[in-house]
Amino acid sequence: MPIEYEKELKVTETGIPGLEVIDLAVHGDARGWFKENWQREKMVALGVPDKRWVQNNLSFNEKRGATRGVHAEPWDKLISVATGSVFGAWVDLRAGSATYGRVYTCVLDPSKAIYVPRGVGNSYQALEDGTAYAYLVDAHWSLEQKRTYTFVNLADPDLAIGWPIPLEECEISEADRNHPLLKDVKPMLPRRT
Amino acid sequence: MPIEYEKELKVTETGIPGLEVIDLAVHGDARGWFKENWQREKMVALGVPDKRWVQNNLSFNEKRGATRGVHAEPWDKLISVATGSVFGAWVDLRAGSATYGRVYTCVLDPSKAIYVPRGVGNSYQALEDGTAYAYLVDAHWSLEQKRTYTFVNLADPDLAIGWPIPLEECEISEADRNHPLLKDVKPMLPRRT
Ligand SMILES: Cc1cn([C@H]2C[C@H](O)[C@@H](COP(=O)(O)OP(=O)(O)O[C@H]3OC[C@@H](O)[C@H](O)[C@H]3O)O2)c(=O)[nH]c1=O
Ligand SMILES: Cc1cn([C@H]2C[C@H](O)[C@@H](COP(=O)(O)OP(=O)(O)O[C@H]3OC[C@@H](O)[C@H](O)[C@H]3O)O2)c(=O)[nH]c1=O
Numbered sequence: 001m002p003i004e005y006e007k008e009l010k011v012t013e014t015g016i017p018g019l020e021v022i023d024l025a026v027h028g029d030a031r032g033w034f035k036e037n038w039q040r041e042k043m044v045a046l047g048v049p050d051k052r053w054v055q056n057n058l059s060f061n062e063k064r065g066a067t068r069g070v071h072a073e074p075w076d077k078l079i080s081v082a083t084g085s086v087f088g089a090w091v092d093l094r095a096g097s098a099t100y101g102r103v104y105t106c107v108l109d110p111s112k113a114i115y116v117p118r119g120v121g122n123s124y125q126a127l128e129d130g131t132a133y134a135y136l137v138d139a140h141w142s143l144e145q146k147r148t149y150t151f152v153n154l155a156d157p158d159l160a161i162g163w164p165i166p167l168e169e170c171e172i173s174e175a176d177r178n179h180p181l182l183k184d185v186k187p188m189l190p191r192r193t
Numbered sequence: 194m195p196i197e198y199e200k201e202l203k204v205t206e207t208g209i210p211g212l213e214v215i216d217l218a219v220h221g222d223a224r225g226w227f228k229e230n231w232q233r234e235k236m237v238a239l240g241v242p243d244k245r246w247v248q249n250n251l252s253f254n255e256k257r258g259a260t261r262g263v264h265a266e267p268w269d270k271l272i273s274v275a276t277g278s279v280f281g282a283w284v285d286l287r288a289g290s291a292t293y294g295r296v297y298t299c300v301l302d303p304s305k306a307i308y309v310p311r312g313v314g315n316s317y318q319a320l321e322d323g324t325a326y327a328y329l330v331d332a333h334w335s336l337e338q339k340r341t342y343t344f345v346n347l348a349d350p351d352l353a354i355g356w357p358i359p360l361e362e363c364e365i366s367e368a369d370r371n372h373p374l375l376k377d378v379k380p381m382l383p384r385r386t
Contacts, residue, residue: 171224
């Protein structure tokens, strides 16, 4: 997919409080291109929360159609695409949220990032072979932490996510095939303080 | 290039003080793979400096052979590859360093990262089409800061970097073609405190 170059850095609301889409400036030249995925000073000035990221993760998707999610995790995330593109779907799974169950979807290519707050479920489908998906998180992952995730099923008709590639044709992990329906989900509680 | 999976996280010295190579654990599965590029807790425990990264940058290289550098910058960096692979070359350009002018080279694929301290010159050559090179830095870039870089020429015979692809066949920026030879470089001074 062709990338739009030299966008202005911009933050856009999504209808789910705290979930924010960020336009990134990608600078093209004869070698390829360069971008800043996270730029603390400029992004914080535009309203992105000021985070100390402690992990930078990367998931690589061999084939178009690989689909992962829906995972609501106990930390905040900033997600972007290194190469390729994804269709992303986010679901508000926060206990007590006025927009509980609401879904937001959009395509992320290298010129677009998204800030996903704790408790908003995250999922994506690779739209190109060789899609590299990168993210920053503000707490350390562990198997124990994973037990505190809230999951919902990618195929839940109540979510009605319009996956561009039918899920039956997609590479999906065994775990992700077996998540509960929204009606059976236990919402994620606020962080204990 | 095939990636080695499930390496143990490990930090190795390079002969240039502060320049450290890091083996990363890449977890493969039917979808592709997953890795932690930066894991503060585990890496700091192994001796990697504890940084607050303020930028996450990505440079994408369309074609095998794209070559960038040599740039010594006034901040620390943690570099890794999202997809593809690079031949990297690092040159100690720190004023007063016992290893001033020393070169270290290695191939970085997704299973290997490198921590590059302030004042050590950085350069790389993409070994595959579509190589995405990602890094974290602990200070904000700006055009003013760029004027404080120390540069040295990729082709300097005194460095004698064994580029796998001859530089005449490579895509190189105009700026990078014109950097001085090591003998004419003004070494990078320690940070004013
Ligand atoms: C998230 C994570 C995972 N892992 C390991 C565990 C497995 O060996 C491997 C893949 O883990 P999965 O739980 O299968 O991850 P995945 O289904 O890809 O989901 C991940 O990508 C999509 C994201 O929504 C989600 O944050 C994240 O859990 O990586 C780590 O070592 N560190 C991590 O931070
Ligand atoms: C480093 C940097 C660059 N840019 C812009 C300026 C240009 O429009 C474009 C490319 O910049 P170059 O100076 O040409 O970068 P490049 O030659 O690719 O070098 C970069 O990649 C190799 C790295 O060694 C080095 O850190 C970094 O300067 O990106 C930014 O907007 N932010 C940055 O942090």
